[in-house]
Amino acid sequence: MIFDNQYIQERINKAQKLREEGINPYPANITKGMPSSEFFEHFAYIKELDADEKKDENQTVTLTGRIKFVRIMGKAAFAKIEDNDGLVQIYYNRDDLPEGYYNNIAKRLFEVGDIIEATGYPFVTQTGELTLHCKDLKIVSKAIMPLPEKFHGLTDQEIRYRQRYLDMIMNPEVKETFVMRSKIVSLIRRFFEDHGFLEVETPMMHPIPGGANAKPFITHHNALGVDRYLRIAPELYLKRLTVGGMEAVFEINRNFRNEGMDQTHNPEFTSIEFYWAYHNYHDLMKLTEDLFDYIFAELQLPKTLTYGEMQIDFTTPFAKVPFVEALTTIGEVPADVATDREKGLAYLKEHGVEVNDNLTLGYVQAELFDEFVEGKLINPTFITDYPIDISPLSRRSDENPQIAERFELFMAGKEIANGFNELNDPLDQFERFKAQAEAKEATGDEEAMHMDLDFVRALGHGMTPTAGEGIGIDRLVMMLTNNHSIRDVILFPAMKPESALEERPKNACKKCGNTNEEDLKPAKKGKGFFCIDAAACAKRAKENKK
């Protein structure tokens, strides 16, 4: 049992003692006191008073928060309580609290971890700290689980991710990261709304997984008797809306991909996708730069951010490099290799990259890009003009049918965004889906796209020229908050089941299986238990055999 622990039992006893004193350890109808930040602001004047008069007994203030430190000195005590804004110190003593309350309740039954309500007047201590001198102290919520140690805190990554609440209590910077994340998402939403985009919600359960190359999660709808796929991308639904006449839409929501997990991949992740009719991918790049400028301005971030060892310069406009040019200039792949399937394959093999011999030129180039270019793109860089065969949903360039009117945005060696002019030729789209299906046969590519005939039919009704883009929110937050694991920007990252929460089998006698703890003694040699009363044990064992 998770409460089988001396510390927890001590705390449960204290909660019981509170009840015996007529105090509910979990009272209702508690309202939040003055925020700690306001307390410091509002009573700053007390610090300016004469040395022996640094208090204002005419004021009555209530603070609420969780006790983080307690220092008891006989008949008086200091504690630090924490609310949403931070720590604030309170002072309480025997003579200023109600009769007997200090010795029997406050000193004895309130401890680190408890949430309390403190009422009193502000004063400044001898060491110059603005503090609340308590006239009254109440329990708001009794904590029966002990907090980690106050100095080293909680560092175990596993506990931090599994018990994020504890991580947030102990590591204030965690809360800061998620506050930042919330602000970033809010700013992105406002930016698109201000630019005339409409926020929409499209299905999370798809009959055909589409809009990206990825393995889906599969679930089952009982009433319909059909399997459904958790969406890997909202793309095809958002484009259906464009066909329907919504000329600027966006969706901020989760995608699910049934793939490996690492520092930049969580099975569920958040992205924004937006579609902009009568615009092209150059407009998208400009809009993306404007978005970054807006976020940086609103968050008052410097243009150059530190990301681990890197310095990333977010000054706009961002660099733009065509895909094949990036291979030769940034990746230093010889020009003849960069555009030749056979040479490309040979080059990859020379450099120890395992590749499938059936890959088309575009896929070979993609391999070259991943291997030699991606990691070198530190400052934000748009890579443009992607090979058509790795861009099954993008519009083909009129000048060069081998390339797609597409870009991806990279920073700190990671992909952050992907945008392109949407393919709106229904017959071309049909053929591209077919080619993907064939690639699936040829190379066993499990992530290749599925044929979506309804989507082709939608395009058949005519879709205005549209540009669409997706931005990975988690990775963007990582960049802006200098976090290097996606788990640090997702509140509850995916984890394997926790074995510690499973019920442990009871101790039992090795001979008769008796589980009554009082009858058992530990084995003298080896592990396990035996019955103290050997005769009774033998009897039980005999009965068991029947």
Place this chain on the structure above:
RNA sequence: GACCCGUUAGCUCAGUCGGUAGAGCAACUCCCUUUUAAGGAGUGGGCCCUAGGUUCGAAUCCUAGACGGGUCACCA
């Protein structure tokens, strides 16, 4: 999926050559009415991740597994 590292008290960590478990904080009992990781005296607290094996003897060595972290692979 492969490899490397980790798992010991509530937390943070020691644990030597294989000889049967330690510290600090926290808890408990005392002292202490302006502390800042408060201080002082004392006490209790362990499935040493799990299961096998080697051994007279395993936290320690070996094998397998679980979970976590990292590197790579896969993957937008």
